[in-house]
Amino acid sequence: MKSENIIIAGFGGQGILFAGKLLAYAAMVAGKEISWLPSYGPEMRGGTANCHVVISEEPVGSPIIVNPDVLISMNRPSLDKFENSVIEGGTIVVDKSLIDRKVTRTDVRVKYVEATKIAMELGNAALANMVMVGAFLKETGAFILDEIKDAIVKNIPKTKQALAEIDIKAMVAGYNA
Amino acid sequence: MKSENIIIAGFGGQGILFAGKLLAYAAMVAGKEISWLPSYGPEMRGGTANCHVVISEEPVGSPIIVNPDVLISMNRPSLDKFENSVIEGGTIVVDKSLIDRKVTRTDVRVKYVEATKIAMELGNAALANMVMVGAFLKETGAFILDEIKDAIVKNIPKTKQALAEIDIKAMVAGYNA
Amino acid sequence: MSEKVLMKGNEAIAEAAILAGCRYFFGYPITPQTEIAAYMAKKMPKIGGTFLQAESEVSAINMVYGAAGAGARVMTSSSSPGMSLKGEGISYIAGADLPCVIVNIVRGGPGLGGIQPAQSDYFQATKGGGHGDYHLLVLAPNSVQEMVSLTIDAFDLADKYRIPVMLLGDGTLGQMMEPVEFSNDNISHVYEKPWATVGTQKKRKHNIINTLYMSPEELEYTIIERQKKYNSIVQNEIRCETSYLEDAEYVLSAYGTSSRIVETAVHQLRKEGYKAGIIRPITLWPFPSHIYKKAAEHAKAFLSVEMSMGQMVEDIMLAVNGKAPVHFFGRTGGVIPTPAEIVSKVKDIAGGNASE
Amino acid sequence: MSEKVLMKGNEAIAEAAILAGCRYFFGYPITPQTEIAAYMAKKMPKIGGTFLQAESEVSAINMVYGAAGAGARVMTSSSSPGMSLKGEGISYIAGADLPCVIVNIVRGGPGLGGIQPAQSDYFQATKGGGHGDYHLLVLAPNSVQEMVSLTIDAFDLADKYRIPVMLLGDGTLGQMMEPVEFSNDNISHVYEKPWATVGTQKKRKHNIINTLYMSPEELEYTIIERQKKYNSIVQNEIRCETSYLEDAEYVLSAYGTSSRIVETAVHQLRKEGYKAGIIRPITLWPFPSHIYKKAAEHAKAFLSVEMSMGQMVEDIMLAVNGKAPVHFFGRTGGVIPTPAEIVSKVKDIAGGNASE
């Protein structure tokens, strides 16, 4: 696992914050220093939601990411907003089924995934966040697949572990997409 | 009329503040610089009331009198409280009908008046304040009698000028007492 | 020049406000400023104005917000605990750039405290009792006559800068009577208020009085714009009175009631041969820092005299910035310092016996 | 040592309070601190504690007053506009010498402002948003872990000194998650409260919780007595973290969220060869003035970095007292300064291009 500054962004309701929390949790378990910072407030309903996840070998200074290493973008407004802030050589993961344009920058790696489509095929559009997490893993190698699987299991209440399995399935689908 | 720092003190309801206002007004009309400062708040009902009147040739600095030239005392607690603060050679005017003790200091001039008794003889104990003002005038020569008469007339509403006459009568009675 | 009348400070404020064109007063009773409302209650109905006793200070300050937004010259008054309750509303008024006049006739605190005069709300007035980055323009009269002139100026300044102006008095100033003249000279200007919410008449886009900005950048922008206004107030509106400052070695400083006591003390000190001088800030915000800076060039020491545990002393220290020692003497809780105490404090300082 | 859990700052405060023995929480919802109440609402009923949503912040702080007077460990939390409404109640609590913990998760102001993180309530917290002479003990965590430890300490300090303690955070700290441990080491003391009003059982004279003193001398006496307590807090409870201070020419200073950003900036500056250091006050009142005084002996300049228009900078200036220039850099209204902006500001200062 590497040190990363990750921004995950999309609509409220897409599970953006949960996806971020999984990464933060997995990194914590892996012994990293981490911070997770959500955007908050009413704009979460309807508007744009995003979260900043800092994973580091050293204690985290600023939890606010100005220039992410990785952008996971799940809607058009968020791509518009954050595309240019990604560092040179960084990575952008794009939900192709919801974003009707290409990344214009040429100095970053881009991974397009039909996340929402894949999720719908798995029976629920709300799984798109997991698909994106899978794609991100594959693309960046930031985590081992099992670390995230574990994180999913741990972050879903015991009574709802059926959901965990579906989440893992979606994540793996994204990984393989 | 001389410069004076005057404290008038007694029970709430004895017309202490009005008496002070008369002196302040008269001095103002006589071209002096003046200030009038009442004690205020709930202690006025039942408790002790007093006011500080500064009459000066120069603009008034502190309106709070620490050591009065004159103390006009209309009850026992106020005499107890202020007696020792009067300057050496100052004056204390005492309502003898309400205060059952003598002034103990020997370095001040003292005038005892049966103010409340005289007032009751005039038909109303509430005129005692005017009697005291008269006695004060006589004792200190701070004002000409007419200045105060004028002040009384000016500080009583036009519709109640009958009261002014009674007040003046009480004041003169004090002057002559 | 008109006739002199004998008037309480509180009443003088009320009369001056009416003279300045204030026709709306919203308040809630509290000692020692009840005379302001009592005066308004009597006068306003006679001149077509509105006096309304609100159910609380919170409500009163929000009525002020509404009336100011509708373009009126409007005032409220209270004393310390009541002023704390107005904190949120004041922050809103500042954030909406609305003009109004707020009177605080300070009494002893904290808590219910006492009803005797104090100056322990200086911080609250000048640094912001409410939340967020804002300032009030704070005026501190020290006589009944000045309560008149500063009240009138307060309304003009409020309208000129679209800023809430606070008149900071204390129980002594509110309750004392002094001769006062109301001249018609300083009657105030009329300001156009095209931003006021009085109905569009369908002739313009709707006006909005508001303090909410969901985008931080937008909110920051409004704050920075407001800061420019504050800067121009600092440039143009500082008021201060000094005496005996030319050769002063000991610079005493006080505002409001305590400045009168300091005056008496300084006369005494001069008589005794001490080179004492006075700086009396009239605007507490903006603070007359440059006067202190200048005085610091020759002063041996400064002394802040306050009816508090020491609040303005910090602004003096900030102004003097280490150029000279800044001392403090204060009485609080309604106790008023005496000239003698001040004289003796200065002698201690002069004799090197005072710790800073 | 217990396990690390991933937790929001707001939730960490709530859990820490419970650990510290807090069994009473009174609050009113406001972003960005609603998670504190939500957590309390879930947990308190399970451990025999009380969570009560009051009808307003005014009511909540007065419930705190009552509960604290009855001897409980009690907490309330809010954010900026709500904190302004608590001003009067806080002044009462201070005046009655009652212990309690008050959390302010600051957002942009003035007025309704915005809901994004800010530090523009520093003045309100440290100089007194309420009326009268009083202080809060103000703690400023800069991580979720510290939110835990300082919350626990807050309850102890409150009881030890019978003083209201404020935990001053901001939206970032409240909303972010970090790994945090709850160890049982720092579980707090139990303080006897013979002054609490819990019924006399006819075994003692009645206890009175009160802030009113009709005699100014009596009120002043209580204030001076309280000042002694404040002095002892200044003596014993100042907390501050410094780094790279030994050889620092440029001393950056910040608290809370902005201190983390300053940390990142200072790493950068050091990399680039600038001798930059950090002073991070953890207690904002009492302010660690002596640390600044000491640093001023070798520092070329100070820089206060705040999420406001500049408030703590005044306390730094008071501490440095003219020994070195004190600069300011801030963003406000919910905008958070970036490390790059800070680096460039320091370079400006170093290059002599910054006006003080």
Place this chain on the structure above:
Amino acid sequence: MPKVNFDSERCKGCELCISVCPKKIIKIADDKINSKGYRPAEVLEQDKCIGCRFCATICPDVVITIEK
């Protein structure tokens, strides 16, 4: 026989007791003034008192106690 007792130092001369006494035996002293400056109420014809307690019930200053 009932005996009413007035603690004159506590009395404020409000006359409420007078207004309710069915026997009309309470009066304001016209020769006394207490240390607070009030002229206190007093009962002159003790023997007429019927111990109805009306006076004590209405007295706001707990001036009156009654024994039998």
Place this chain on the structure above:
Amino acid sequence: MPKVNFDSERCKGCELCISVCPKKIIKIADDKINSKGYRPAEVLEQDKCIGCRFCATICPDVVITIEK
């Protein structure tokens, strides 16, 4: 004949209009998504519309206008 017109960009797909249409002719589009991410309501069988205005009355987002 009444004509209902849906401003799909304003529609939030809440389905309230669907729940009140007496003719059951409003549906959520299953092939469209507007720029806010919502799947908008639409009327397919215009000619069945009786112009009752129920849909417009309940629509919280003033998506619907009706002409005749």
Place this chain on the structure above:
Amino acid sequence: MSKLYERPKSLCDVPMHYCPGCTHGIAHRLIAEVMDELGIEGETVGVAPVGCAVFAYDYFECDMQEAAHGRAPAVATGIKRVIPDRIVFTYQGDGDLAAIGTAETVHAAARGENITVIFINNAIYGMTGGQMAPTSLPGQFTQTSPYGRDVKKQGYPVRISEMLSTLDGPSYIERVSLDSVPNINNAKKAIKKAFQKQIDKKGFSLVEVLSTCPTNWGLSPVESMKWLKDNMIPYYPLGVFKDVD
């Protein structure tokens, strides 16, 4: 000799600061008598208001807290939640309870908070020198209604007992008066019942006590009693408004 009437034990043996003939003193005494009779002095915590009765903390032998103006029900709530088995009461004037404290009053009542409120309605702000209260009568002259309360501009009096009785929280609400000996005796019964409700854990109880303010009404104490009877009682009818078990 036996005592026909003596000072209640729960009332401190000190002079009270109220004006001559002010009914605050009567109300204090009744509460103290009730505490004595119920034997709860040692179990009780009282909350004093801001108003003329602010010094109530010096007059009751039980533990006392002095609350900010209008906040007594919130303060009492804080206390009661900490010591639910003790008795907590507030003593509040009409400015305190019905103006600045409206929200605290309504919500303590709505919560059915198990406290007892003694509400002294004297149709004026006594302590601050006679300003209009929410309960001042139409046409009443006060410092802030110098031409008589004009209901069109200054609003109509608020009937607190009636208003609170629309809520589900209160267990007991009664309005009584102190203008005459029989009414004072009734008032005591109501106060006792209100405390009993609390002891029985029935929830919020309130007794509205029509009272006088001779000083600010500008009437003698005896005239004040008559004014109360002739003017206040018709506007504020006496009786039980709520009594739920």
Place this chain on the structure above:
Amino acid sequence: MSKLYERPKSLCDVPMHYCPGCTHGIAHRLIAEVMDELGIEGETVGVAPVGCAVFAYDYFECDMQEAAHGRAPAVATGIKRVIPDRIVFTYQGDGDLAAIGTAETVHAAARGENITVIFINNAIYGMTGGQMAPTSLPGQFTQTSPYGRDVKKQGYPVRISEMLSTLDGPSYIERVSLDSVPNINNAKKAIKKAFQKQIDKKGFSLVEVLSTCPTNWGLSPVESMKWLKDNMIPYYPLGVFKDVD
């Protein structure tokens, strides 16, 4: 072709930020329609609350002020006193009006302040993420009543219309609902009548509008309408509570 239904002119032609299916949008539209029909848009000043409807200032074409949380009636009073011949209304949620703003509400009503209050009762705090409101139903699950509102500890719901109707100030108080087309049509009539009362200078008027918050109720918009009908209306009966001329 003629218009059977079109957007009211008094409603700004911008998308509203409310969640899908939130009835705030309906209420806004009704007010705008009423302003159109009465022809008062140019004469009206609206006051927005703090709550989800805070941005109401962006949605009405008339002049608008945004008030502090709960203070809209005080702000409206300030405005109305300055421009008594204009129309002033507030738009407030249940947290705003019935919790923090209780005193302002009661006293504007008691004063008979000649303003119109539109009171959106959705039994929850929408904007802050679903906390319990004073109007949340017994047993209702919210963020701050996670085990269901326990009336014994958290109090009973407040029926504002009933409570205010005990006062002499209000000229008109009605409770309506937005759960169905007929009820929406009634709601509009009530709102229109409330404005008309103000135009006729009859004094304070208030319409309590039972509303939904699908987001925080955790229900779909359609389910929410049903929940309102099945749960809220029984507790908050619809109808006219006061209508004085």
